[in-house]
Amino acid sequence: xxxxxxxxxxxxxxxxxxxxxxxxxxxxxxxxxxxxxxxxxxxxxxxxxxxxxxxxxxxxxxxxxxxxxxxxxxxxxxxxxxxxxxxxxxxxxxxxxxxxxxxxxxxxxxxxxxxxxxxxxxxxxxxxxxxxxxxxxxxxxxxxxxxxxxxxxxxxxxxxxxxxxxxxxxxxxxxxxxxxxxxxxxxxxxxxxxxxxxxxxxxxxxxxxxxxxxxxxxxxxxxxxxxxxxxxxxxxxxxxxxxxxxxxxxxxxxxxxxxxxxxxxxxxxxxxxxxxxxxxxxxxxxxxxxxxxxxxxxxxxxxxxxx
Numbered sequence: 253x254x255x256x257x258x259x260x261x262x263x264x265x266x267x268x269x270x271x272x273x274x275x276x277x278x279x280x281x282x283x284x285x286x287x288x289x290x291x292x293x294x295x296x297x298x299x300x301x302x303x304x305x306x307x308x309x310x311x312x313x314x315x316x317x318x319x320x321x322x323x324x325x326x327x328x329x330x331x332x333x334x335x336x337x338x339x340x341x342x343x344x345x346x347x348x349x350x351x352x353x354x355x356x357x358x359x360x361x362x363x364x365x366x367x368x369x370x371x372x373x374x375x376x377x378x379x380x381x382x383x384x385x386x387x388x389x390x391x392x393x394x395x396x397x398x399x400x401x402x403x404x405x406x407x408x409x410x411x412x413x414x415x416x417x418x419x420x421x422x423x424x425x426x427x428x429x430x431x432x433x434x435x436x437x438x439x440x441x442x443x444x445x446x447x448x449x450x451x452x453x454x455x456x457x458x459x460x461x462x463x464x465x466x467x468x469x470x471x472x473x474x475x476x477x478x479x480x481x482x483x484x485x486x487x488x489x490x491x492x493x494x495x496x497x498x499x500x501x502x503x504x505x506x507x508x509x510x511x512x513x514x515x516x517x518x519x520x521x522x523x524x525x526x527x528x529x530x531x532x533x534x535x536x537x538x539x540x541x542x543x544x545x546x547x548x549x550x551x552x553x554x555x556x557x558x559x
Contacts, residue, residue: 260367261374262299272314273343277304281366281374300376303363307340307371321346321444321462340371347461348373350441354460359438360431361456377404377456404456407448407485416490425486427455429504432478435463436508442471446478448485476513479504 263280270276281302284295348368354360363375407424414420428451435441435457443450444462451457464471479501486499493499505513 255369256367256372256374259297261302261304264304268303273310273340274305274307277306278302279304279374281376283364283366283376302366302374302376305344305373305375307344309340310343321464343461344368344371344373347459350460350463353441354435354439354457357434357439359434361454362460363456363458377452404452404454406458407451407453409449410453411448411489414489418490418492421486421489421491424453425482425491425499428482429507431455431457432482432504433508436466436475440466442466442475443478444471444474447481472509472513473516475508476501476505479508 259282261279261281265278265280268276268278279302280299282297283300283302285298285300345368348365351362351365354362355365363377365373365375367374407428414424431451432443432446435443441460441463442465443457443460444464450459464474466475483499483501483504487493491499502513
């Protein structure tokens with residue numbers, strides 16, 4: 253890690269996650285803290301636990317999938333004609349830009365980004381808006397710092413604890429919906445590939461490289477897919493839909509944007525075909541039921557006459 257200055261990253265520890273596009277390491281970085289209280293507070297650079305995210309070269313399939321999120325983004329569109337080996341740098345730059353945009357909007361909770369270079373991001377989890385020294389720095393007498401626990405689990409990882417717990421599920425759902433509302437209305441972004449694996453249990457949003465401006469073509473479609481993804485997660489986790497009037501992709505979308513989602517024409521046609529087929533089946537079922545009733549009534553009548 254010679255490309256990162258020692259005053260940024262003091263130590264790189266073990267790998268804690270390996271994905272299809274990146275690896276995440278735990279380490280010790282440097283960040284500014286306010287020591288003391290009130291007028292006696294002083295700023296000092298202190299060692300803090302950090303996570304180091306390093307993107308690696310994507311395979312062809314992943315590269316083609318990721319390019320979908322660039323096609324309507326004018327800021328990055330011109331940079332698409334690059335070698336696969338360089339795409340990791342572009343992807344890291346896009347995530348950094350999205351984090352900065354979210355940070356400036358002062359809405360959604362995100363990791364604090366300490367450093368970005370090429371295909372590397374160094375970030376600090378916990379509260380990105382608070383520098384509570386006691387929460388993070390455990391050794392004020394020197395330059396060493398104890399490793400704290402890894403970041404809070406994601407909703408996906410925590411589901412075993414809250415499954416079928418209506419109160420906990422409702423709180424989590426409300427937290428996610430609030431985050432989606434603020435991401436759209438304050439930061440002006442749509443995540444585009446949101447899952448329960450992208451949200452920590454404290455509401456912190458992670459992995460935002462694919463996020464796009466809400467005014468770009470196709471943004472509404474990606475937002476609606478996000479609504480479906482979150483809806484399906486909570487539904488499969490046991491949240492009772494009747495307990496929450498927002499527990500529906502259509503209503504979630506309306507809550508976020510203030511307008512109804514207009515399904516693409518081909519989707520509407522498919523839905524119309526399905527509705528028509530359903531009505532035909534229902535009519536056939538009704539006719540079958542009536543025929544059955546008539547048959548039984550006729551048999552009963554014949555039986556009575558024979559008696």
